[in-house]
Amino acid sequence: MLDSLKVRLYPNKEQQTALAKSFGCCRFVWNYYLEKANNQYKETGKGLSYCDMAKDLTQLKKQPDYLFLKEVTAAALQQSLKNLESAFKNFFQKRARFPQFKSQHKKQSIRYPESCSIKGNGLKLPKLGIVKARIPKAISSKIKSVTVSKTSTDQYFAAILFEVDDSNANKTRKISGIDLGLTNLVTVFDGETYSKVDPIKPTRKYAKRLKRRQQALSRKVKGSNNRKKQVKRVAKVHEKIANTRLDFLHKLSRKLVDENQIIVVENLCVKGLARTKLAKSVLDAGFGMLINFLGYKLEREGGKLIEVDRFFPSTKLCH
Structure with a gap:
């Protein structure tokens, strides 16, 4: 069984420069092969597989104009190609939208699929060394991968994916139904x-x-340094709003999971509700996020989340 832990990173200036190069190279590889796959599909009706892109990347790094790609670990670039292939598969299977080109002005991320470990109070990453981190709990099992991200407010985080023993003892707890609403977020x-x-x-x-x-x-004024500074000030407020909502929903879902073994909830159409006059309140409540948190936390604890169809006539059966 796999589990994840998100920690805060504090890289020094040299590590920040190295991370910026890694973000840029992975973003370039994604955009380069996304455009190449689109052009090939228009010409031949066939896209590019991961093997085709990986072979072409090996030759691309040998060209004089693309020698900068060698400064980044090869595993991270290959992982970017795997992510692109997964994005295409999710689109054709109607699970996601068509892959988009990545921008340097939005959130940046890079995934290290190997050679990562915890050393003292830091996280050891390929070609970066030990990066200072705030790790709330010890991880004694094997680390599968680490995804490093940089927010628009210049904060660094690492999502650590590791293996855990699937031996959670099932505790006998209650079975509850919850009703989601705007006046009362949850009625249990x-x-x-x-x-x-x-x-x-x-x-x-x-x-x-x-x-x-x-x-x-x-x-x-557009393009000025003062505007760039003010953009970060606005981003900090948005980040404060998102963090406040996340903290509240995490605590609420943890309380519900600790008290209940089975939770029954209505399968709401959040996208449909977001097109009504109550869109701001619906999106601010975070119904979908709460259901998602309940689902994976119950699964870890050996519980179960039951989603009732939104068209089920429960009111006619019991008022």
């Missing part, structure tokens, strides 16, 4: 008693601060 009923949890509404809480910083951004 276990057959005898019920409890309600109110939403925190982080978007409305920080709306005034976000409005002021966006107004200041609109007055900055």
